[in-house]
Amino acid sequence: MLQKTYENIDSIGRAILTIKAQGVHNKELAEVIYPNGQKAFAQVIALNGDQVTLQLFGGGFGVSTDCKIRFLGKPIQVGFSDDMLGRVYSGNGQPIDGGPELLSDRVRVAGPSINPVKRLIPKDMIRTGVPMIDVFNTLVRSQKIPIFAKAGEPYNRLLANIATQTDADVIIIGGVGLKYDEYHYFRQRIEEAGSKNKTIMFIHTHRDSIVEGLMVPDLALAVAEQFALQGKNVFVLLSDMTQWSDYLRQVANAQDQIPANQGYPGDLYSQLASRYEKAADIEGAGSLTILGVTTMDDVTHPVPDNTGYITEGQFFMKDGYLELFGSLSRLKQQVNDRTRPDHRSIMNAMARLLSEAEERVKAQKFGSVKDDYSLRLLAYRQTFQRELMDPFRYLELEDALDLCWDILAQHFKKEEVGLSSTMMEEYWPKKGEYKVLKVLADE
Structure with a gap:
C-alpha cells in the first residue's frame, strides 16, 4: 500500500519532531527522508488532532524542516528466528556483530502482555549459581525482580555471571547506556563460558541515540515472548532501568509534558509496569523471567520507588555484596520447599x-x-x-x-x-x- 508523504515539519527537538498529518496511528513507524535521499526511522508517540509527534531513532541531529515524512502504516517490528541466538543487535534491532540482518519472520515490538488467563502460578526454580539468590532468595520462573544498587556497584558483572550460570534455555541481555568496556565484558564473559549459542544481546551504548536506548527493553522482551511461546524458558536481563527512565524523562520534557516527581513523566509507573508485566509462565508453552538493574541513591527515588510496587521483591547490592537483609524474593516460598528437604x-x-x-x-x-x-x-x-x-x-x-x-x-x-x-x-x-x-x- 502506497503511503502518503508529508512535508513542512513544524518543529524539531533533540529526539522528537512534530508535523501535521492525517490517518496516522499511535506507535506507527515512519521514514524520515533527507534532502540527499538518505532515510532514517521514527515512531509516532503522541497524537493531538492532526498534530503528530514522532521519536527520531537517530536523534534530531541532521534533521531539517525540508525533510519529508512517510508513514508506513505498521508498528515497529523486529526479526525473529532461532538464528538470532549468539548474535548482538543495537537498540534499533540492527546487527552490530558483523553478521547478516535478519529478514525472516517479523514480530511486533511493545505489543500487549500475555493474557492473564493463560498465565500459570509460578512453581519452578531458576538456578543462578549465586548462593545469596539460590539459597536465601530463590528466583522463580516468570518472576520479575530488580537489583537495587548504587552506581558503580559491579551489577553488570553479576548479570554476566548469571547469564553464564543459569539453567534457562535462552538468555536475552538488554543493555541501556552501557559503557564500551561493560559491553565488551558481557561479550567476552559469555564467549569464554560457552554460553553464546543460547544468548542474544540488544546493546545500546552511552554514545547512541537515546531513542534507541528506549527501544532496548521492548526489543528484548518482544523476542523473549516469541521464544517463550515456542516452549522455552527465557531469562531477560536488563541494565540499567534507571538510565532507561532518564531517557524517558528527557523525551517527556522535550514534549513539554507536565513533570511529576523529580521531573519524571506522570506515567512512569505505567511505562515500567508495561515492560515488567511481560514476565509470565505461559500455559502450554514456556516462561519469561525478568531480572533488571535499577541504580539508585536511595529507595525513595522515583524509579526504585515505582519499581518496588511492580516487581516481586528485590535484590540489594552494597559494597560489591548481595545483602541478605533488604533483599526479598516474594515467590521463594513457591519453590524452596521442593528443592531439598532442608x-x-x-x-x-x-x-x-x-x-x-x-x-x-x-x-x-x-x-x-x-x-x-x-x-x-x-x-x-x-x-x-x-x-x-x-x-x-x-x-x-x-x-x-x-x-x-x-x-x-x-x-x-x-x-x-x-x-x-x-x-x-x-x-x-x-x-x-x-x-x-x-x-x-x-x-
Whole structure:
C-alpha cells in the first residue's frame, strides 16, 4: 500500500519532531527522508488532532524542516528466528556483530502482555549459581525482580555471571547506556563460558541515540515472548532501568509534558509496569523471567520507588555484596520447599543467627560483647560474609546448602541452631561437630 508523504515539519527537538498529518496511528513507524535521499526511522508517540509527534531513532541531529515524512502504516517490528541466538543487535534491532540482518519472520515490538488467563502460578526454580539468590532468595520462573544498587556497584558483572550460570534455555541481555568496556565484558564473559549459542544481546551504548536506548527493553522482551511461546524458558536481563527512565524523562520534557516527581513523566509507573508485566509462565508453552538493574541513591527515588510496587521483591547490592537483609524474593516460598528437604529450614536458621550477630555488632561498639556465644556469633558473621555473600562465587544449590551446614557446625553446637533432631541427624556434618567442641574446649 502506497503511503502518503508529508512535508513542512513544524518543529524539531533533540529526539522528537512534530508535523501535521492525517490517518496516522499511535506507535506507527515512519521514514524520515533527507534532502540527499538518505532515510532514517521514527515512531509516532503522541497524537493531538492532526498534530503528530514522532521519536527520531537517530536523534534530531541532521534533521531539517525540508525533510519529508512517510508513514508506513505498521508498528515497529523486529526479526525473529532461532538464528538470532549468539548474535548482538543495537537498540534499533540492527546487527552490530558483523553478521547478516535478519529478514525472516517479523514480530511486533511493545505489543500487549500475555493474557492473564493463560498465565500459570509460578512453581519452578531458576538456578543462578549465586548462593545469596539460590539459597536465601530463590528466583522463580516468570518472576520479575530488580537489583537495587548504587552506581558503580559491579551489577553488570553479576548479570554476566548469571547469564553464564543459569539453567534457562535462552538468555536475552538488554543493555541501556552501557559503557564500551561493560559491553565488551558481557561479550567476552559469555564467549569464554560457552554460553553464546543460547544468548542474544540488544546493546545500546552511552554514545547512541537515546531513542534507541528506549527501544532496548521492548526489543528484548518482544523476542523473549516469541521464544517463550515456542516452549522455552527465557531469562531477560536488563541494565540499567534507571538510565532507561532518564531517557524517558528527557523525551517527556522535550514534549513539554507536565513533570511529576523529580521531573519524571506522570506515567512512569505505567511505562515500567508495561515492560515488567511481560514476565509470565505461559500455559502450554514456556516462561519469561525478568531480572533488571535499577541504580539508585536511595529507595525513595522515583524509579526504585515505582519499581518496588511492580516487581516481586528485590535484590540489594552494597559494597560489591548481595545483602541478605533488604533483599526479598516474594515467590521463594513457591519453590524452596521442593528443592531439598532442608532448604527452608537451613535458610531460616542461617538468617536468624545472622540477625543475632548483627545485634552483637552494635553492642560491640560499647564494649559489651565478651561472652563465648556472642564471640562465636561475630565469627559466624565473618564466615557468612566471606563464604556466602560474594556474588561472584559459583556454587550449585546443593553445594551451597552443604556449605551452610558446615558453617553452622563450625561455629555452633547442635542445640544452639534451633533445627529439628531429624534434620540434624541427616545433614549435620560429623567432622564439624567434633571441630566445634574441640574449639570450645581449647577456649
